[in-house]
Amino acid sequence: MSPKVSQAYKDEKRAIILEGALHCFIDKGFQATTIDDIVRHLGMSKGAIYSYFSSKEVMYIQMADDKMNAMVENSSEDFKNMPSAEDQIRYMFDRFRRQSLDELRKWLAFHLEFMLYAARQPELTERWNQYANKALLFMQEIMEGGMKTGEFRSDLDIAAASRLFWSVRDGLALQFMLSGEETDYKSMINEMEKKVFRYIQG
Template sequence: MSPKVSEAYKAEKKAAILEAALHCFTEKGFQATTVDDIVRHLGMSKGVIYSYFSSKEEMYIQMADDRMNAMVSSLSEQFKSIPNASDQIHHMFERFRRQSLKDLRKWLAFHLEFMLYAARQPELIERWKQYADKALVFIQEIIEAGIRSGEFRSDLDKETVACLFWSVRDGLALQYMLTGEETDYERTIQDMEQMVFRFIKA
């Protein structure tokens, strides 16, 4: 009879596999990476990896979801001391400014390659939508609170504003994907922040 494996042990193994997968994805690219690459990097048998994840696609989805959940959890905790919706949106823009272009480019390349790959596979599109919806809902809740408090226009559509918010973020990231300087990037974020607030403020 094999020994019982604790939940903590399983969580540790999964985290180790995802860390190895992330390393390979960012080094070689999502499509070029194979499960064998992850096996070699981790020094773990392929059978063990498949006992936790059925494919590299599942690894990516889990990784992206964990990152999104961590962001939402961290911001929700910080927002306990930032009660105003306007200040919460300002805080989000400040987070964008603090992220270096080097880090932004690494993560954007990682996500973009998967999105192009997933675009031809309906089952992955649905999984991606579940992940992306969390980001939209998070901003929608801030906008809704700002409308209730009178900080934001009463006629705003929260879904539209959430899409606008992330489109500004993602669009800027694409604009600076290959070239551009940190100072220009930070100044453009600041200008975009002012534009967004001119649209949403009561």
């Protein structure tokens, strides 16, 4: 009988595998990366990796989920000290400003590649939408809170406002994907922040 493995051990192993997969995705791109690449990078057996993840697609989705869940959890914890919805949204813009363009570009490159890949596979598209909806719901809750406190205009369409917020983020990231300076990127975030608040506050 094989020895029992603790949940903490399993969680650590999963984290190590995901970290190795992330390294390979950044280095080679999502589609070019194979399970064998991840095996070689980690020095693990293929069987050990498959005992945690059935495919590189599952690895990517878990990685994206973990990143989203960490963002929501960390932000929600910080929000306890900022009851104002306006402060919460400004905090989110500040998170964007603190992320360097180099870091953003590394993540975005294979992030976009996965989206194009998933667009041709309905089961992956459905799973992707579950991930994306977390971000929308997170922002909708902030927008709704701002309407209740009178910070935002009473006729605000919170679904549209939430999509606007993330579209600003994603649109700027795409525009600066291949070129552009850090100072210009952060300056544009500042300008977009002003425009978002003009829209939601009326």
